Amino acid sequence: MCSPKVMRSVQERIEREGLPSLSRRNFLQLGAVSALGALATSILRANGVARASSNVEVIDLSHVFGTNIPTYLPDEKPKREDYVTVEKDGFYIQRWTYTEHAGTHVDIPAHFIAKATTADVYPAQQLVGQAVVIDITEKAAREADSTLDMGDVMAWERANGKIPEGAIVFMYSGWDSRWSDLLAFRNADANDVQHYPGVSAEAAVFLIEERKVKGIGVDTLSLDFGASTTFDAHYAILGRECFGIENVANLAQIKGREAMVVVGMPRWEEGSGGPARVLALV
């Protein structure tokens, strides 16, 4: 990493010479951020420390994908077994069996929409975006059946400005603190109706149509609130070629910070979505 001495010399050079100017042509070609990123890199490189990526802080928004995790339906628990082991075979590999919507995972349009885009061909460009975390923890603590609604979106925008185009918006309900307590996370009543927060269809449509967000994530088992039987948020999001993320972790760690989210979903063949590593770069 950069030593304080190197950092100081970069800073002194900027104070002395100013930042190098950008040609308009390059600026317009690259877009402002790319151009400034390249500029930053060139300054660092001139000082012998082309380590742009090493300075990024990585925050993990993913739970462990395991056999004893909360699932929407009880028979969706993943299974694993040793295929070979270091002791017996010289190296170690597990064999997994699971359905696609367990753990921290992505919902792709084909999950709800017949003949829609599947995970293997869903555009990679869609999987990277600026994080917007909308906190509904107070409401969710009072009432498990809450939804992130238009009032929450408007309150966020009053405090933070317009949600940027291409963002990935997260509902932060605080539910991830229940993750290790399977019953509390699923929170089913005597009739096996689940109770936890989700996104309202109205808010989802607004975010996609008016704010052009790329995807919407939640820290609960479903984009819809647990008691939903009509799955309006799923249809609103997946019906518009956007994606959802369920069982997101650690949103408190990026709330209010500038973060880029990378949704590392393997290219599951004809997949309806599937397990993913969701990372925030701060």
Place this chain on the structure above:
Amino acid sequence: MCSPKVMRSVQERIEREGLPSLSRRNFLQLGAVSALGALATSILRANGVARASSNVEVIDLSHVFGTNIPTYLPDEKPKREDYVTVEKDGFYIQRWTYTEHAGTHVDIPAHFIAKATTADVYPAQQLVGQAVVIDITEKAAREADSTLDMGDVMAWERANGKIPEGAIVFMYSGWDSRWSDLLAFRNADANDVQHYPGVSAEAAVFLIEERKVKGIGVDTLSLDFGASTTFDAHYAILGRECFGIENVANLAQIKGREAMVVVGMPRWEEGSGGPARVLALV
């Protein structure tokens, strides 16, 4: 995305007013790149377009994870079946069964080293780094049993400067162009000995010990060349708590460019590694 008009107004403001200065305290605290990133964002935000992440170009370094892909051993082909379908059940989910080292996937220390770190607890910070692509396509075209060796590393450094600390280094042998031809990718002879390029142990040790890279990726089925029986590169890399990536795609698209690599490996419980989405941000 930013309209040309908005971009022009940002550029005109920079030409008119210069870039805002940074306080030394902030600069030293954040590190040069973060500070300049924040600076870029603040300029954009002042113009109402806080869209940093939207301007990143995403290049997919991952193959589709499917049932008919080249595998190291013939019985490692993943299987999938419909679990529910939109037509019959209202929504669509597949069930997967596979061993962990298929497709574009990560090797984690526990793959070769007893009691070493598993995929679920391998640090997220390790999975993001600057890309360094070392091209050995000429050598690989002449001789399939080639390795990326110290000569290739030194040649890269003579042309590009020292490999930065924290980089993720890729062997680009051109082998990914064979991906859809299962026999040509595995390239086994009459005795079922495979022939394709890999990384030499000496180069791997140098990259890790002297250049402090985070991980090493290859566009072939194995970190070691196909005919290896001693797996020296695997031991060199995984024995040093670094990771490997096998079956990387599209390295030609980032060769010679500034790129940050994000290795989106889900947190496979007690995993020896596993399927991952590998994305480059340019």
